[in-house]
Each structure stands twice: as structure tokens, then as C-alpha cells.
Amino acid sequence: MANLQKDTEDKLRLAIKSAGLEKYTDRILDASRECIRIVATDELDHLSVGESRIGGSPDLEEKSQWPLYGYGENRDGLSVFYFQVNLHDMPMALVPEIPKQGLLSVFSTSQNQLEDDGAILYLSSPNELCTQRLPNIFEFGDKDLDNKFNIAACFHKPRKLEFEVFVRLPGYFYAPDFIEEDDLEAYLDLESNIPNRLQGEEIGFMYSHFLQGMPEEDDPKWFTLFNISSDSQYFSFGDCGNCGISLMRDRARSGDFTEANFCYCE
Secondary structure, three states: OOOOOHHHHHHHHHHHHHOOOHHHHHHHHHHOEEEEEEEEEEEOOOOOOOOOEEOOOOEEOOHHHOOEEEEOOEEEEEOEEEEEEEHHHOOHHHOOOOOOOOEEEEEEOOOOOOOOOOEEEEEOOHHHOEEOOOOOHHHEOOOOOEEOOEEOHHHOOOEEEEEEEEEEOOOHHHOOOOOOHHHHHHHHOOHHHOOOOOOOEEEEEEOOOOOOOOHHHOOOOEEEEEEEEOOOOOOOOOOOOEEEEEEEHHHHHOOOOOOOEEEEEO
């Protein structure tokens, strides 16, 4: 059975009972995974260096650290800043593969295009950074940033990011074989019926189940660091898809995030 915190397990058991899926209780618990839910909460009128936030500009040592986007050798435009996470804010016991302190900043294109590798910057001393100027839209390599249906995350008003322990289940493509066809819809709705504490816009999850096409599907040396959804105002990945970000376990433990894998999934 999955090693869930008691409060997390109690919430999942209650949701299973309410959904009429009690005959699967032990097997659903075993398939579940404790993770970290990421929520955008309060708007920020003043930016503090090193805080966890989405929207606006990142905190860097200098602008030259801002990852570039382009094709082949023509990487001459700035990547889109997604969000930054101060690891001190995290329930880190759930994510043993990454350092316990420092700042993670995530960059990619507005829609995580397949040609783009994306980038994660790990900055070990958040208090020594400086909030950068938000660049002009024409400085970015991605030219589709002001589409009314897809305004890049960094052009939204900054909001605080908060985190809570949550539980996730394998989704549609990986629904357990033991779920009978007549119960599949109730199973797929199960997660949305689990109570949560934080109110705001859900951005995604850390340390959740992998998505279809991610390297950890076939290689256990990888793990899922972020699953970002299209359910908030900040992101629109294709046709309401998701962005999965993976790291190699050994590299991440040593603070090396240079080979992050960005995967777009429906």
C-alpha cells in the first residue's frame, strides 16, 4: 500500500466511499501517490527577492542568466519565464531527489513547443539575487505571446505561489486495469472530490505521476518534478494539454538541473 500521511489517506478514503468505489479501496490506495499541489493565491503589489511566485520577472544574479530560445544555433531570444519556487516553502520530505534549499526558476515557450528544450535554473542563494526588468515582448524568441487566448505567464500580474500535500491517481491513459468499465467515470472524477486547503488557481503538481511520453515511463533514472496544466489563466498547452517536466535523479540530487526534459502531453 502507498505510504500516505494519515490525513491524506483519510481524505482519499472518504472520497472513495462517496464515489461508491469502496470495493476498490485498497487497490486505489496502493495506486495513489502523495505529491505537492501548487496554487497561485494572493496578488503581489511588491516583489520580494527569492519568494515563490508566478507572473512578472524572475530573480536572477544577472540578466545574462536568462535562458535563450531559438532553433539550432539561432538561440537569440529570451525564453518565457513560467514561475519560481523557493524550496524552503516546500514539504521537502516528499521530494528527496532535489536540494532542500535554493530557488528553482522554470522557463520555456508560451506553449512548451516541441522544438524547445525549456530550462530550469537552480540558484542556491536566493537572497543574493535581483528581480530582473520584465523585457519588451519583442525580446522573446517566442513571437506568439500576446494572443488573447495565450498571454505568456510573465505578462500576468504576479501572484504568490503556495503549496500543500495532496494525493494523485493515475489518469485516463494509465487508469488501473482493476477498474471496471462502468466505474471508470467515477474513478476519473475521484481526484476532484478530494478536499484541499488552499484556495486560488491551481497551477499543477510536483512529484506526481508521470504523463504519457515522459522518459520515466520507461526509465526509472528519471522522475517527474512538475506537471503543469492548462486549467489556469497562465498556461495554454495546445488543446488544453499539460506540460510535464522531468529530471534525472542522480543529477537533481547534486543540484544539476541542466538536462531537464520538457514534454507536452494531452
